[in-house]
Amino acid sequence: MAWTCIKTGQATASALAALPAAAPRAARANPGADLCLKDDPDKPFDPIPSTRKAYCTRYLAEYVTLGEDSKVNGKAHVLVFAAAAMNSLPAAQWKEDIVIQVTDMTPNIAAVTMALSATCSGQCTAGAPAWGGAPVLLKNGQSREDGALSYSSSVGKGFDTIVQPSYHVIGTIKTVTGGGRPVNTRLDWPGPKVRCDDKISPKDGSPPGCIVDGHTANVTLHRSLYKGAAVAYEWAQKNLTGKFGTPGHLLNRWYVDPLDPDAKGRRALTCDRGPYKFPRGATGIPNDSCDEYPFAKSMQGGNDGALCIDITPREVGGVWDVANVTVDRGTPPNAPCIRAHVDEADNSAAGREFARAVTSDRIMQGEAFEVIIDA
Secondary structure (H helix, E strand, C coil), X not given: CCEEEEEEEECCHHHHHCCCCCCCCCCCCCHHHHHHCCCECCECCCCCCECCCEEEEEEEEEEEEECCCCCEEEEEXXXXXXXXXXXXXXXXXXXXXXXXXEXXXXXXXXXXXXXXXXXXXXXXXXXXXXXXXXXXXXXXXXXXXXXXXXXXXXXXXXXXEEECEEEEEEEEEEEEXXXXXXXXXXXXXXXXXXXXXXXXXXXXXXXXXXXXXXXXXEEEEEHHHHHHHHHHHHXXXXXXXXXXXXXXXXXXXXXXXXXXXXXXXXXXXXXXXXXXXXXXCXXXXXXXXXXXXXXXXXXXXXXXXXXXXXXXXXXXXXXXXXXXXEEEECCCCCCCXXXXXXXXXXXXXXXXXXXXXXXXXCCCCCCEEEEEEEC
């Protein structure tokens, strides 16, 4: 007689290596699926590799048969992937694409079954079980790539909350060569902690949403798109001792002034007030404007313009680079800010990208964020 049980552990390198190359094929458009087969050298075999906007929960279920001597006489392993993009559903909802794959099975096991469902803690509700709650039958080498789980948070306007999905499996060994009595067993494991909020811009009617907790938000600006604006911010990061917006020197989104929600007063303090008003047009930049950094809508921004260094980024040979920046006024590296001569179109485009990032990365008022400048 043989008895069966099921247990889990984190996905190991050997388990991942046993998968076919196209294992998480379901949901290739899902950035969480890209994380399923990747390992961070700093977190080898992390059970939940993630970014702020996506994750992949991966677990290895082990099915075991025991003979009459109570010793293991057979095993099967099923790897479970739950890949999610946090914007996969509108508002404070998201879904996971589920892939399960048999990585190995001893000859005495003909097939195993798996029924997968989820719950969610706090202000969160899980949707229907994967595959409608029906157990999936898998033989050696088989997989299913069409499962899905979903979640919804009821976070209130002006609030944020931490929620966490958990997974539940009922698994059996369907048939065992040579007879035996299968025993149904249950399995549970936790998913990632998720922050849901409805406080990015609730007065403007922006919808609630969720991010994976524990990751720093970022605003990424490409030199190829934002030209002089991006180069100006990069110059400030590399030349001011404050290194504003870099790791260890993060910016914080300001607390919005209801009387000045667009930070016009803070921007004017840097660019247009005091003895050193910004000299638009002085350096020959077309459609010249004052682009301040740190941003007026960061807690580190809104500085007196007299304290800033004035600079002019220029395109040389079709290339935007900090090497081509000239300093027009001020030299102290401990200055709290820069004012840059930047084409108004590029300045405005960078401002719109900042606003978009606040929404997409769900940067709450007071929350820290990194500013990344790349090609």
